[in-house]
Amino acid sequence: MITVIHEHKTLNIDAQIKEDNLWLSIKDVEQKLGWTMKSEGLCQDDQCIPYPSDMEDEFLNKDHINVSKFWGLMGKHVLHDEMKETWLLGAGHKERSAKLASLDAPDFSLPDIDGQFHSLSDYRGKRIFLTTWSSW
Amino acid sequence: MPVWQAMYDEVESRDFLIIAVAQESRGVETAREFIEEANPSYLCLIDQTHQVADLYNMVNVPNAVWIDEFGKIVRPSETAGSHDAFRSMDRQDFSQTDEALDLASRAQATYMDAVKDWATNGATAENAYDVSAAKRHVQLPSESTSLAHANFRLGVYLRLNGKELEGDKFLAAAIDLHPDSWNMFRQAMNLRDIGQVMGLAADQEFFDRVDALGEKRYYPAPNIKGFPSEPGYDPKI
Missing domain, CATH: 3.40.30 (Glutaredoxin)
Incomplete structure (x- = not known):
């Protein structure tokens, strides 16, 4: 079992680590990361990421897929600790930029001090002054 | 508040x-x-x-x-x-x-x-x-900014899960990749319990970095009519 930090979740997943590559089962990638392997490529919503057909071995191996390679194709950042026990699947700047440039306020879900989660989108219909502060 | x-x-x-x-x-x-x-x-x-x-x-x-x-x-x-x-x-x-x-x-x-x-x-x-x-x-993030956020996030996770020294390496990488982020710099100081003056991450190193901005603002003025335009400090110091 390794720890995968993906979007806003921290997951424990069985993985195969080969050198600097994180291989996860197609089932876990679908159920835990939300990406589905189809004949067109790795898909989420209406987006599919095809892989080079002459390099299939680097992306697919029976029921496992090379998440590091697919994330790299999408310009997303993949980082891990020295022991390769903790992996971070981060966003790329192109997806962050595209979202901001569209002026659609990126949604998030965060807890209040009682541990109750609130999403920005729960408050659609109100004008929102979203501001930050810190203790430090 | x-x-x-x-x-x-x-x-x-x-x-x-x-x-x-x-x-x-x-x-x-x-x-x-x-x-x-x-x-x-x-x-x-x-x-x-x-x-x-x-x-x-x-x-x-x-x-x-x-x-x-x-x-x-x-x-x-x-x-x-x-x-x-x-x-x-x-x-x-x-x-x-x-x-x-x-x-x-x-x-x-x-x-x-x-x-x-x-x-x-x-x-x-x-x-x-x-x-x-x-x-x-709207200001869009660069590739190094998004990579900095990934490093910061992993650094915070490792720090909070018993791998302080390794976490600090990722936090340091984040700060190098995104020197404009005072959030990362000051939160990392706070997490490492260094540079704390009266409960704030505002030691000499912090002020040295602020001074090094020169005429560049720490808080770029918002484009709002009537917002004071004078810098309020001597940019040569």
């Missing part, structure tokens, strides 16, 4: 909400005392991984975004009325001259009045951008 509460109390429209997000990697318990003391009637959330800074390309606190009823950004990230006048403060006891305090309070009042106007009048408010102005003002 009292400034936001005062503004919130004055706005009569219930179609308006303040969401104040603590960029607080130490988590809920650290934010709790501040929130309970201020006891705000608006929504306070705790963001341990600074995901709001990541999503909205924020670099400091307080940074704010105005979001309309349809979920559209009408003013992208900018300082929520803070002013560089703090740069002239005494570096030991943080005392400020009356002139600097006046400048900071005029800046904040100007900004808060602009928020109040928008909270009440929406799209017709003087400082609500239309779509093309909002697109002109």
Whole structure:
């Protein structure tokens, strides 16, 4: 079992680590990361990421897929600790930029001090002054 | 927070909400005392991984975004009325001259009045951008900025899960990749328990970095009519 930090979740997943590559089962990638392997490529919503057909071995191996390679194709950042026990699947700047440039306020879900989660989108219909502060 | 509460109390429209997000990697318990003391009637959330800074390309606190009823950004990230006048403060006891305090309070009042106007009048408010102005003002993250956020997030996770030294390497990488982010720099100091002066991550190293900005602002002035334009510090120091 390794720890995968993906979007806003921290997951424990069985993985195969080969050198600097994180291989996860197609089932876990679908159920835990939300990406589905189809004949067109790795898909989420209406987006599919095809892989080079002459390099299939680097992306697919029976029921496992090379998440590091697919994330790299999408310009997303993949980082891990020295022991390769903790992996971070981060966003790329192109997806962050595209979202901001569209002026659609990126949604998030965060807890209040009682541990109750609130999403920005729960408050659609109100004008929102979203501001930050810190203790430090 | 009292400034936001005062503004919130004055706005009569219930179609308006303040969401104040603590960029607080130490988590809920650290934010709790501040929130309970201020006891705000608006929504306070705790963001341990600074995901709001990541999503909205924020670099400091307080940074704010105005979001309309349809979920559209009408003013992208900018300082929520803070002013560089703090740069002239005494570096030991943080005392400020009356002139600097006046400048900071005029800046904040100007900004808060602009928020109040928008909270009440929406799209017709003087400082609500239309779509093309909002697109002109939005600052998009670079590749190194997004990589910095990934490093920061992994660094915070490792630090909070017993791998302090390894976490610090990722935090240091994040700061190198995104030197404009005071959030990352100061949160990392706080997590490492270094550079703390009177409970703030504001030691000599912090002020050296601030001074090195020269004429570049620590808090770039928001494009709001009447916002004080004088720097409030000597840029040659």
